Amino acid sequence: DSGVTQTPKHLITATGQRVTLRCSPRSGDLSVYWYQQSLDQGLQFLIQYYNGEERAKGNILERFSAQQFPDLHSELNLSSLELGDSALYFCASSVGPDLYNEQFFGPGTRLTVL
């Protein structure tokens, strides 16, 4: 158990819809990272927040957005969903602000878009 929690575990929705994925980092960690893992694209870094502020941005689509709240939990919002958005979405957390800080991964949220 990494100490990072993600909800929900599974999510099934339809094209065009919007969903919110939630992540709680390990106690004491200030950084939260979001990743997408799909069969087509492999594992991709989406975005990082550190202490409430956006810190680094990877291959995140404009239809996706994220935020980190004062209690340090984070949400990833996915809108206008397409079939290709079906994937496993991981959240990770670390103590420090840098990408090379050791990241601890949550169990993931499996999103299925029908």
Add this chain to the structure above:
Amino acid sequence: GEDVEQSLFLSVREGDSSVINCTYTDSSSTYLYWYKQEPGAGLQLLTYIFSNMDMKQDQRLTVLLNKKDKHLSLRIADTQTGDSAIYFCAESVGNNDMRFGAGTRLTVKP
């Protein structure tokens, strides 16, 4: 774009050494990583190496970096059945992006 490439499968016998290879193309990579993913789980950082190093050893794990050829390898000594998993090579480029390979599925046969 820049790619991180790895072979998709590796099969070894228990007790043998495993060597997983990776090539990357971005010469500005600062850190290179090896992650392990077991079935149904998230990624676990195994080890990482700074780009100005050429070797790092951590118990059964040895990472070799050939910066000239942009080649990274992970050697697992005395491979055990519990090492069966998917291993991802990754690079961080500056402090703004991380790129992952497709993962190598290691199967350890008893």
